[in-house]
Amino acid sequence: xxxxxxxxxxxxxxxxxxxxxxxxxxxxxxxxxxxxxxxxxxxxxxxxxxxxxxxxxxxxxxxxxxxxxxxxxxxxxxxxxxxxxxxxxxxxxxxxxxxxxxxxxxxxxxxxxxxxxxxxxxxxxxxxxxxxxxxxxxxxxxxxxxxxxxxxxxxxxxxxxxxxxxxxxxxxxxxxxxxxxxxxxxxxxxxxxxxxxxxxxxxxxxxxxxxxxxxxxxxxxxxxxxxxxxxxxxxxxxxxxxxxxxxxxxxxxxxxxxxxxxxxxxxxxxxxxxxxxxxxxxxxxxxxxxxxxxxxxxxxxxxxxxxxxxxxxxxxxxxxxxxxxxxxxxxxxxxxxxxxxxxxxxxxxxxxxxxxxxxxxxxxxxxxxx
Amino acid sequence: xxxxxxxxxxxxxxxxxxxxxxxxxxxxxxxxxxxxxxxxxxxxxxxxxxxxxxxxxxxxxxxxxxxxxxxxxxxxxxxxxxxxxxxxxxxxxxxxxxxxxxxxxxxxxxxxxxxxxxxxxxxxxxxxxxxxxxxxxxxxxxxxxxxxxxxxxxxxxxxxxxxxxxxxxxxxxxxxxxxxxxxxxxxxxxxxxxxxxxxxxxxxxxxxxxxxxxxxxxxxxxxxxxxxxxxxxxxxxxxxxxxxxxxxxxxxxxxxxxxxxxxxxxxxxxxxxxxxxxxxxxxxxxxxxxxxxxxxxxxxx
Numbered sequence: 001x002x003x004x005x006x007x008x009x010x011x012x013x014x015x016x017x018x019x020x021x022x023x024x025x026x027x028x029x030x031x032x033x034x035x036x037x038x039x040x041x042x043x044x045x046x047x048x049x050x051x052x053x054x055x056x057x058x059x060x061x062x063x064x065x066x067x068x069x070x071x072x073x074x075x076x077x078x079x080x081x082x083x084x085x086x087x088x089x090x091x092x093x094x095x096x097x098x099x100x101x102x103x104x105x106x107x108x109x110x111x112x113x114x115x116x117x118x119x120x121x122x123x124x125x126x127x128x129x130x131x132x133x134x135x136x137x138x139x140x141x142x143x144x145x146x147x148x149x150x151x152x153x154x155x156x157x158x159x160x161x162x163x164x165x166x167x168x169x170x171x172x173x174x175x176x177x178x179x180x181x182x183x184x185x186x187x188x189x190x191x192x193x194x195x196x197x198x199x200x201x202x203x204x205x206x207x208x209x210x211x212x213x214x215x216x217x218x219x220x221x222x223x224x225x226x227x228x229x230x231x232x233x234x235x236x237x238x239x240x241x242x243x244x245x246x247x248x249x250x251x252x253x254x255x256x257x258x259x260x261x262x263x264x265x266x267x268x269x270x271x272x273x274x275x276x277x278x279x280x281x282x283x284x285x286x287x288x289x290x291x292x293x294x295x296x297x298x299x300x301x302x303x304x305x306x307x308x309x310x311x312x313x314x315x316x317x318x319x320x321x322x323x324x325x326x327x328x329x330x331x332x333x334x335x336x337x338x339x340x341x342x343x344x345x346x347x348x349x350x351x352x353x354x355x356x357x358x359x360x361x362x363x364x365x366x367x368x369x370x
Numbered sequence: 371x372x373x374x375x376x377x378x379x380x381x382x383x384x385x386x387x388x389x390x391x392x393x394x395x396x397x398x399x400x401x402x403x404x405x406x407x408x409x410x411x412x413x414x415x416x417x418x419x420x421x422x423x424x425x426x427x428x429x430x431x432x433x434x435x436x437x438x439x440x441x442x443x444x445x446x447x448x449x450x451x452x453x454x455x456x457x458x459x460x461x462x463x464x465x466x467x468x469x470x471x472x473x474x475x476x477x478x479x480x481x482x483x484x485x486x487x488x489x490x491x492x493x494x495x496x497x498x499x500x501x502x503x504x505x506x507x508x509x510x511x512x513x514x515x516x517x518x519x520x521x522x523x524x525x526x527x528x529x530x531x532x533x534x535x536x537x538x539x540x541x542x543x544x545x546x547x548x549x550x551x552x553x554x555x556x557x558x559x560x561x562x563x564x565x566x567x568x569x570x571x572x573x574x575x576x577x578x579x580x581x582x583x584x585x586x587x588x589x590x591x592x593x594x595x596x597x598x599x600x601x602x603x604x605x606x607x608x609x610x611x612x613x614x615x616x617x618x619x620x621x622x623x624x625x626x627x628x629x630x631x632x633x634x635x636x637x638x639x640x641x642x643x644x645x646x647x648x649x650x651x652x653x654x655x656x657x658x659x660x661x662x663x664x665x666x667x668x669x670x671x
Contacts, residue, residue: 052567071567073568073570079565079568085559085564089580089584098579102570
């Protein structure tokens with residue numbers, strides 16, 4: 001087991017800067033997920049940690065060692081790839097033992113280690129088969145085994161489940177989590193799938209354009225996104241974002257939607273008394289109010305609560321355990337997730353009220369949370 | 371569920387019948403047959419003529435099968451046909467060709483495969499420029515560099531020697547072979563290479579233990595290209611090999627183009643067939659692998 005420290009990492013391909021001034025500490029035994037859209041530099045970062053890409057500046061520490069200039073094999077890492085990358089001409093046993101044979105271990109030790117790993121991953125029956133004769137799930141298991149067998153402190157996963165079908169992905173995800181609990185190794189896991197990130201991670205680093213936007217627990221990422229990008233990227237269906245302006249009236253902060261401003265002179269906006277501000281708000285500040293679809297409460301009639309809007313239902317999407325209804329609030333697209341027993345028809349109007357303790361407010365210009 | 375009404379019951383059902391004598395079939399098979407006949411007739415004439423005696427040939431029926439089959443022309447072509455002053459047949463040229471072929475093929479493929487591997491997996495600064503320059507070599511007309519090469523070989527002390535002709539074949543095979551291998555290796559997933567590096571394998575181990583075993587088709591293609599190319603070569607052989615090392619093709623030319631005495635058509639045909647035998651055999655044995663390798667390597671990239 002070892003920690004991973006990345007200090008001031010810079011990487012550019014020619015003139016394009018891919019990673020700049022990147023700092024990241026991964027604690028010993030932690031499961032860290034790098035999450036982001038494609039092209040955000042997450043796989044590149046993983047390749048830098050593995051030593052498969054030369055960096056331009058900065059340092060990488062694994063455990064106590066500065067591995068910035070070390071060869072991949074000397075870094076104490078094992079890696080699992082999206083395409084499995086099994087050696088096609090070798091059977092499973094030879095695939096697992098390749099690294100050990102390169103390192104010059106004795107035959108007895110190799111046999112023992114391969115048997116151990118095969119037992120952990122339950123691939124004992126497959127040892128004599130060639131990769132071509134395995135299913136996708138079995139191949140990825142062997143690929144994980146190849147990383148396991150090398151007895152390293154850090155495992156790197158580069159979108160390992162992306163090539164599998166949905167059901168298998170869920171199964172292997174749970175297996176990976178179990179494996180992490182059993183082995184306790186440090187794991188760094190790259191994915192663009194937010195479900196994988198939220199379920200697997202101890203901490204998630206959400207990346208965009210080579211910059212870590214937020215590094216937090218899955219709970220923190222989901223409920224207290226640090227900026228608009230994280231809020232929008234994580235969550236499915238994504239967070240509702242309503243543009244508006246902040247006001248102050250009788251020491252009470254209020255939010256008023258842009259599109260409703262002309263409709264009703266009496267309407268002052270929704271009260272933000274219960275909203276936990278993290279930065280000082282300013283009067284007249286242009287903001288976006290973010291509310292997750294499941295934090296909207298739908299009622300038939302207007303309640304006394306000031307924080308409710310008219311919600312016009314347009315489309316209903318039953319998801320099994322719950323229902324997502326798509327519609328609009330004051331002309332802006334809006335979606336709400338409610339329990340499956342909630343029965344209603346399309347093209348009706350309901351009252352939507354927000355739980356403001358669980359909302360997020362972002363400054364429109366900086367995109368930062370306030 | 372829809373019920374079966376009488377109209378659907380008598381309508382078409384199952385797979386659509388195909389006409390054998392369709393226009394398309396007639397055109398396709400017709401063209402193919404004509405092309406095949408066009409190529410096979412000369413071969414037939416050669417074989418038939420090589421099995422006839424000279425008196426029978428003088429009768430002039432070149433398409434007629436031999437009345438009396440004789441293998442004497444074949445024996446003479448191999449063993450005692452005259453090229454200039456020596457009358458030892460084609461066998462001298464055959465062994466010369468073998469001596470040129472084996473080292474040239476082996477060395478050129480060995481170097482080109484490593485070239486292609488390095489160019490697709492171990493990119494270095496300027497590797498693309500290097501590759502472009504190498505490719506440019508494939509487009510330079512040979513005639514332009516004949517004389518400079520003669521001087522170069524002379525200065526190296528390799529002119530008119532076996533080493534010289536092997537060097538020439540190796541160098542001239544390099545652009546196309548490197549392209550072939552580079553494109554084949556470019557289709558191998560990069561992650562495989564990365565996995566091997568994480569497993570601790572270096573330059574040679576990745577090449578020998580991981581890539582070589584999965585590259586059989588492309589090696590067969592390279593082998594066929596080189597064997598047929600070098601065996602059929604006349605030009606380099608006659609210029610750079612020297613009289614002692616003349617390959618089979620040069621000797622064949624000397625036998626066929628003798629201006630003295632009677633034209634022994636049967637011996638000439640037999641000699642030509644003997645010279646062309648090796649490439650023919652190679653194609654027959656490895657045709658399928660050849661197509662597979664070409665499809666895997668040459669198109670992609």
